[in-house]
Amino acid sequence: MATGRTHRPATRSRGIPEATVARLPLYLRALTALSERSVPTVSSEELAAAAGVNSAKLRKDFSYLGSYGTRGVGYDVEYLVYQISRELGLTQDWPVVIVGIGNLGAALANYGGFASRGFRVAALIDADPAMAGKPVAGIPVQHSDDLERIIQDNGVSIGVIATPAGAAQAVCDRLVAAGVTSILNFAPTVLSVPDGVDVRKVDLSIELQILAFHEQRKAGEEAAAGGAQATAARSESADQGPDGDVPAVMPA
Amino acid sequence: MATGRTHRPATRSRGIPEATVARLPLYLRALTALSERSVPTVSSEELAAAAGVNSAKLRKDFSYLGSYGTRGVGYDVEYLVYQISRELGLTQDWPVVIVGIGNLGAALANYGGFASRGFRVAALIDADPAMAGKPVAGIPVQHSDDLERIIQDNGVSIGVIATPAGAAQAVCDRLVAAGVTSILNFAPTVLSVPDGVDVRKVDLSIELQILAFHEQRKAGEEAAAGGAQATAARSESADQGPDGDVPAVMPA
DNA sequence: GAATGTGAAGCTTTTCACAGCG
DNA sequence: CGCTGTGAAAAGCTTCACATTC
Numbered sequence: 001m002a003t004g005r006t007h008r009p010a011t012r013s014r015g016i017p018e019a020t021v022a023r024l025p026l027y028l029r030a031l032t033a034l035s036e037r038s039v040p041t042v043s044s045e046e047l048a049a050a051a052g053v054n055s056a057k058l059r060k061d062f063s064y065l066g067s068y069g070t071r072g073v074g075y076d077v078e079y080l081v082y083q084i085s086r087e088l089g090l091t092q093d094w095p096v097v098i099v100g101i102g103n104l105g106a107a108l109a110n111y112g113g114f115a116s117r118g119f120r121v122a123a124l125i126d127a128d129p130a131m132a133g134k135p136v137a138g139i140p141v142q143h144s145d146d147l148e149r150i151i152q153d154n155g156v157s158i159g160v161i162a163t164p165a166g167a168a169q170a171v172c173d174r175l176v177a178a179g180v181t182s183i184l185n186f187a188p189t190v191l192s193v194p195d196g197v198d199v200r201k202v203d204l205s206i207e208l209q210i211l212a213f214h215e216q217r218k219a220g221e222e223a224a225a226g227g228a229q230a231t232a233a234r235s236e237s238a239d240q241g242p243d244g245d246v247p248a249v250m251p252a
Numbered sequence: 253m254a255t256g257r258t259h260r261p262a263t264r265s266r267g268i269p270e271a272t273v274a275r276l277p278l279y280l281r282a283l284t285a286l287s288e289r290s291v292p293t294v295s296s297e298e299l300a301a302a303a304g305v306n307s308a309k310l311r312k313d314f315s316y317l318g319s320y321g322t323r324g325v326g327y328d329v330e331y332l333v334y335q336i337s338r339e340l341g342l343t344q345d346w347p348v349v350i351v352g353i354g355n356l357g358a359a360l361a362n363y364g365g366f367a368s369r370g371f372r373v374a375a376l377i378d379a380d381p382a383m384a385g386k387p388v389a390g391i392p393v394q395h396s397d398d399l400e401r402i403i404q405d406n407g408v409s410i411g412v413i414a415t416p417a418g419a420a421q422a423v424c425d426r427l428v429a430a431g432v433t434s435i436l437n438f439a440p441t442v443l444s445v446p447d448g449v450d451v452r453k454v455d456l457s458i459e460l461q462i463l464a465f466h467e468q469r470k471a472g473e474e475a476a477a478g479g480a481q482a483t484a485a486r487s488e489s490a491d492q493g494p495d496g497d498v499p500a501v502m503p504a
Numbered sequence: 505g506a507a508t509g510t511g512a513a514g515c516t517t518t519t520c521a522c523a524g525c526g
Numbered sequence: 527c528g529c530t531g532t533g534a535a536a537a538g539c540t541t542c543a544c545a546t547t548c
Contacts, residue, residue: 019517025461029440043529052442055529056519063531071525071530088461089468096460103359110355113440113457118464157467158460181470182463184456188281188365190304198466200459204436205365207452208348208410209277209340211434212370214450215409216341218433271539295507307507308541315509323508323547 016087020061026051027058028084034077043074085118095122095154097180099171100163101131101141104186108162109137122154127167144171151178158182165189172199268339272313278303279310280336280369286329295326337370347374347406349432351423352415353383353393356438360414361389374406379419396423403430410434417441424451 030050034042044062048055062068062075068083069075085091096114098105101124108114109124124141126132131141142150150156159180161168168187175183176197185191185201193199282302286294296314300307314320314327320335321327337343348366350357353376360366361376376393378384383393394402402408411432413420420439427435428449437443437453445451 017517021465022458022462024465025455025458026442028461030442045529050442054519056521057517059530060518060532067531069530072528073526074529087465089464090461092468094460094464094467103355103362107355107359108456111456114460117457117461119457119460158463182467184459184463190278190282190302196470198463200463202454202456202459203277204360204363204454205369205371206274206277207436207454208346208366208371209280209342209369210274211410211436211450211452212341212346213273213276213339215346215434216344218448269539297507306541308543309539311508312510312540319509321508324506325548326507 016064020064021088023051023053023057023061024084024088026053027061028081028088028090031077031081031084035081039077041070041074041076044069047075090118092118094119094158095156096120096158096160097123097125097147097150097154097156097175098160098162099125099144099147099175100161100167100187101126101136102162102164105162106136108160108186109139119158122156123150125150127163147171147174148178151175151180156180158184160184160186161191162186268316272316273340275303275305275309275313276336276340278305279313280333280340280342283329283333283336287333291329293322293326293328296321299327342370344370346371346410347408348372348410348412349375349377349399349402349406349408349427350412350414351377351396351399351427352413352419352439353378353388354414354416357414358388360412360438361391371410374408375402377402379415399423399426400430403427403432408432410436412436412438413443414438 027047030047031042033050034047044055044059048058051058059069062080065083065087068080096119098108098121101109105124105126109121114121121137121139124136124139125144125147126141127144129143132143134141151159157180159175159182161171161175161183163171165187168185168189169191172183172185172191172193176193181196182198183191183193183200185199186203188203188205191199191201279299282299283294285302286299296307296311300310303310311321314332317335317339320332334343348371350360350373353361357376357378361373366373373389373391376388376391377396377399378393379396381395384395386393403411409432411427411434413423413427413435415423417439420437420441421443424435424437424443424445428445433448434450435443435445435452437451438455440455440457443451443453
C-alpha cells in the first residue's frame with residue numbers, strides 16, 4: 001500500500017507550462033547541434049523541424065521565456081542556448097548518485113550525455129558487497145550502507161534508482177530521508193514520496209505496451225480495409241513520443 | 253534537415269484517448285500484483301492508489317473500455333487483467349529486435365519485464381563484427397548486415413534502437429524499410445519516419461533536465477521564503493512522471 | 505449502503521491566424 | 527517582406543458531483 005500519496009496540483013511552474021518545460025531540453029539539443037556547426041541564427045520553422053515539433057508551438061514555448069527572437073530574422077543560436085540552459089538550471093553543477101549498479105546502472109554510469117550538461121555522477125551505490133570498490137565507468141562502486149553519508153558529503157539532490165523493483169521503495173525512502181528531492185526511477189514500481197519531492201519514471205515495458213497497442217490497431221485497420229491496397233491511402237503519422245502530459249511539482 | 257516530418261493527428265485511437273492508453277500499462281501492473289496475491293476484486297479507490305492516480309480518472313479511463321465493474325462492489329481483478337491485456341494487444345506474441353548491444357542494449361536484453369508481457373526478444377543486432385556470435389542474455393548477437401533478413405524471418409514489427417546517436421537514423425531507416433512499424437528509440441536524436449510508423453523515445457538526459465528545472469525552482473523558493481522554517485508549510489507534491497513524451501539514452 | 509459510470513465544468517495544451525516589428 | 531509574438535479559438539484531459547445500479 002502506498003503511503004504519502006502524491007496527487008499533483010499540476011499547475012505551471014513559475015509561469016512556464018509543464019508541457020513547455022518538457023520540450024526545452026529538446027530545443028536545447030537541436031540548438032547545441034546548430035551551435036557546433038557555427039550556425040549563427042535559426043528561424044522557428046527550421047528549429048522546430050530539427051526538434052520534431054511544429055513552429056507555432058515552438059514560438060509559443062519561447063514566448064514564455066521572453067522575447068528572444070528578432071522579427072524578420074529568427075533566433076540567435078548562442079543566446080538561446082544560454083537562455084534555455086539557464087532556465088533549466090543547467091548553468092550549475094548537479095551531483096547525481098546512481099543506486100543499483102546492475103546492467104542498467106552500469107549503462108547509465110557510462111552514458112556520456114550525463115556529464116555533458118551540468119550533471120555529474122558523484123557516486124555509484126550498490127547493495128552487493130562484492131561490487132564495492134569495483135570501478136564502473138571509472139568510478140568505484142560504494143556500498144549502500146554508506147548511502148546517507150555519500151548523499152550528504154556530496155550535496156546530492158538528484159538520485160537515480162536503477163535497482164530491482166523490490167528494492168526501489170526502500171532505496172527511495174533512504175534517499176529522501178538523506179535529503180534528495182528529485183528522483184529518476186527506472187524500477188517498474190510506483191514510488192511513494194512526501195510532498196516536495198519530484199519523481200519521474202522511465203519504464204521500458206510501459207513504452208513497449210503503448211507501441212503494441214498502436215501496432216495492434218494498425219493490423220486491425222489493414223484487415224478492415226479489405227486486405228490489399230490498404231497501405232497506400234494510409235496516413236497514420238507518428239511523432240516522437242506523444243509527450244503532452246507531464247510530471248509534477250509546485251508549491252502551495 | 254528532417255525528412256518525412258512526423259506530425260500526428262493526435263486524436264484518440266479507436267475511441268480510447270492517448271492519455272488513457274498511456275495509463276493502461278500502469279493499471280495492468282497493479283492488477284497483476286493483486287492477482288498474484290489472489291485478491292478477487294478491487295475498488296476504483298484502491299486500484300487508483302496502487303497505480304498512483306486518482307480514482308475519478310481511473311473510472312473514466314475504464315469507461316472507455318466498457319462497463320467492466322460492478323456498482324457497490326468494484327472490479328473483478330482477473331477479468332480486468334484480461335480485458336486490459338487484450339486492449340493493449342498483449343494477448344498476442346510480439347517479437348522484438350534490439351539494435352545496438354552496448355551497455356544499454358545488454359541491459360535491455362536482460363530486462364525481465366520484457367519477456368513477461370507478450371514481448372519476446374527475437375534477435376540482438378550489432379554493427380561490431382567482434383560481437384557477432386557472442387551470447388547476451390542467452391541470445392547470440394547477430395551482425396547488422398543481416399538486419400533485413402532477421403526482421404523478415406521473424407516477422408518483427410517492433411524495433412528497439414539502442415545505438416549511439418549517430419547511427420540511429422540509418423538503423424531506423426533500415427528497420428522501417430524492412431517492415432518495422434513501431435520503434436522505441438533510446439538514442440538521443442529525433443528520428444524521421446514515414447507516416448504509419450510510430451516512434452516513442454526514452455531519453456535519460458531530458459528527464460534529468462526536467463528534474464533540474466524543478467530542483468532549481470525549489471532552491472529559489474526556499475531562498476525567497478526567507479531562509480528558515482520554509483520547509484514546514486511547503487506542500488509541493490509530486491507524482492510519478494507522467495510519461496507521455498519521451499526520449500533517448502545510449503551506450504558507449 | 506457502496507461504488508460505478510458519466511454528463512458537465514474547469515484546466516491545460518495545441519493550433520490558428522494575423523498584427524506588428526525589424 | 528519575412529518572421530516573431532500572441533490573442534483567440536479549438537481540442538484534449540482532468541476533476542467534480544451525482545444519478546444509477548447492484
